[in-house]
Amino acid sequence: MNMVQIALRLLAVSALATAPNQATAKPAPAALVEIEGQTSGLKSTSTALALSLFGTAVPMTIWIAASAGKSGGPYENDARGLLFFGSLAVGPSLGHFYAGHPGHAFAGIGVRSLALVGLSGACQIWKVNGNSQISVAFPLALISLVVGLYDTVHDIATAPASARSHNAKVMAQRAVAVSLAPIGSAHAPGLRVDVLL
Numbered sequence: 170m171n172m173v174q175i176a177l178r179l180l181a182v183s184a185l186a187t188a189p190n191q192a193t194a195k196p197a198p199a200a201l202v203e204i205e206g207q208t209s210g211l212k213s214t215s216t217a218l219a220l221s222l223f224g225t226a227v228p229m230t231i232w233i234a235a236s237a238g239k240s241g242g243p244y245e246n247d248a249r250g251l252l253f254f255g256s257l258a259v260g261p262s263l264g265h266f267y268a269g270h271p272g273h274a275f276a277g278i279g280v281r282s283l284a285l286v287g288l289s290g291a292c293q294i295w296k297v298n299g300n301s302q303i304s305v306a307f308p309l310a311l312i313s314l315v316v317g318l319y320d321t322v323h324d325i326a327t328a329p330a331s332a333r334s335h336n337a338k339v340m341a342q343r344a345v346a347v348s349l350a351p352i353g354s355a356h357a358p359g360l361r362v363d364v365l366l
């Protein structure tokens with residue numbers, strides 16, 4: 170039994186004690202009864218994960234299917250380039266937006282966008298200069314790829330933690346205070362339950 174259930178039962182017992190001639194006690198206020206089932210404002214960890222995972226995987230799969238057998242890179246066609254950029258840059262952040270952490274989401278978008286720019290720059294350096302600039306292009310491409318992939322996996326994996334963090338903040342704002350108080354016209358001893366939702 171949690172604290173709210175105990176408080177509600179004590180409140181009901183004290184109400185019965187103050188009204189011995191009545192056949193039934195007055196029901197507890199509806200707001201107190203509904204506390205246990207109330208979940209407004211809470212975010213689902215599985216939804217946060219699904220948004221980040223599928224927000225990345227689905228557009229990437231569509232991009233791969235649309236690019237199959239076509240010449241040019243991912244930016245050759247505007248629609249394909251937008252899909253590629255969206256799946257890698259924005260997709261992993263969707264769960265963080267859902268969980269109410271836009272700062273984390275925008276930071277991830279920024280890191281992955283820089284990684285994509287670095288990777289594109291490395292490809293362009295190699296394309297224009299050939300092997301003469303491989304000592305610049307290869308490290309830039311490798312660093313951009315590692316940073317981009319790490320941040321993508323990290324943001325997808327931490328989306329449920331963002332939802333849990335949001336839920337903890339919401340639950341911290343809700344408070345239940347129980348105190349002794351006189352009940353009824355006879356001022357019988359009872360409990361007062363104050364709930365902040």
